[in-house]
Amino acid sequence: MVDAPLRFRDDEPHDEPAVTLDAFLGQSNATAVRLEAGEDARALLPQIGQIALVEVSFPSFRDGRGYSAARVLREAGYTGELRAAGDVLVDQLPLMRRCGFDSFAPEAPIDPEALQRSLDRYDYRYQPAADGIVPVWKLRHG
């Protein structure tokens, strides 16, 4: 990836290259991990406190396992950078943001205007997710 990742975080990008899950589980001091689509995000939880970057692979835009990986990590309290990498399309970014991704390394460039329109489009969401947005039912009932 030549381009810098598209980030929705204020902290400095993490420099350390991401290691594979196997390598991470075998060496206790890594701080960046790459999860392949089929790998269990929960395997990271015992050492989650030391991790600053998790990169989740999207081998195809159709492969939605990474959305659950992101939710699992955020629900477990992970606050570091969570990056979606691979076949990541502009129309998917809003859903990925909702699942807790805050960094993106798409294979193909994303048109910034289309992205902005896409992120701004929906004022309301039906369900709570990892982004803290208040769901419609809560707006209805307080």
Place this chain on the structure above:
Amino acid sequence: MYRYDQYDQAIVDARVDEFRDQVERRLSGQLSEDQFKPLRLMNGLYLQLHAYMLRVAIPYGTLDSRQMRMLAGIARDYDRGYGHFTTRQNLQFNWIKLADTPDILARLATVQMHAIQTSGNCIRNISADQYAGAAADEVADPRPWAELIRQWSTFHPEFSYLPRKFKFAVIAAEEDRAAMRLHDIGIRLVTRDGELGASIYVGGGMGRTPMISHLVRDFVGSDDLMSYLEACLRVYNRYGRRDNIYKARIKILLHEIGADEYRRQVEEEFLLVKQLGIDPPRAELERITAMFAPPAFDPAAPDAVDRSDPDFAVWLDQNVAAHKQPGYAIVNVSLKPIGGIPGDADADQIALLADLGAAYSFDELRVTHAQNIVLPHVAKRDLYAVWRRLTKAGLAEPNLDLITDIIACPGLDYCSLANARSIPLAQKIATRFADRQRELGELKLKISGCINACGHHHAGHIGILGVDKKGTENYQLSLGGSGAQDVSLAKITGPGFSEDGVVDAIERVTDRYLATREPGERFLDTYRRVGFEPFKDAIYG
């Protein structure tokens, strides 16, 4: 029925805007067809053999007259004057231009309709019992629960790229009119200690590997429903197969790991998910339920019906079902005229149905998974007037659940996946058996034009599957399926037939049935009593 508030409307309006943007990017060449495909599919737009097909969602098959009239208008203005009602209680327009779709969606949005998630590997339109709110045998109206699920599943951030499509059905009666056990998740509402809750069945489906669902949880209260379903879907999203689209439905996951292991994983996930506060308060279910309150029935409506017109009496006995309210009845409008296209209605017929719904059924209509229409709340004193108007419009075929009430997919006449035509075969069968259908009694015949089984052939008392055999259309016959509470999967009889050959084979089956049946037995009952062999002998012997 459910009415949008400002939030629902804003979401649907935003979706129209989003799709307009996506279509513009496609038309201007910014998006390739490959990139556009998943986007249009998520909004029910398919590229078929001759044109685009747009599938409009009809949540739990319920709509009002204004919505029905809008569908008629779209059929006139943007299609060739037809709509096709589907086995998922939706409506398809088969002759749509891509550039028109944003305007069509904008018009739909003005009557609280959309095409959201009517295709794609996401949670599809939620289907339900078409007699909801009218049937005497239901513990509650299932639609408020279906609406809760509709909202939860709409643009669900985690479950929009599932391994494969995902279908829910919700019922609340003993009798299963929605093929609930043949859905990815089927829900039956039940009561326990005076509380209403959901029995959750997972892993049913048709397609190339038909399976009947497993009871995974016998009771989930309304306070836990979303958490439980979120857990069900998360286990599937994480562990469902993605290496082979033919093995990607949740039924295969349950088959491979076993229902007990799936249940264990779901329960474990549920304990975590339940902590997240994703379940709406009970007030939300109450808000929705209030909108499904029974209409203002006339308590003095007479129960007697004048049966002196013999044609009317035939229709009354076949197409009209008992209502829970004295003085009222449920009218089934057959979209299966002899020789017609199953599930099709022209714009004038759709508009007439809208008028009848407004005048005689408290402004409500339903679509059934058998591709018919229901007027759920008709006063018995109005039945004759309704029948006369239906008759004039060619909508009074008295054949509900008879052999000519055929479920058929669009087949090779429209569908890019099909191997064989379904519609001409349905027309031939209906024509052949029209004068014998009443003698044959309940006999559910279902035709699919390919192995994907959109025509529910696995659930047919008689099922037909069209295949391609060295370049010619060939039809496999199967027997003994049911999508109802006595759910079962049909069994293939043996070598397939030509189009005419399969009609002859069905005749040999029905002749054997007539010769074998005991008083009061339906075809399916006889089949189950005597077994497969006598019918196989009749067909090939």
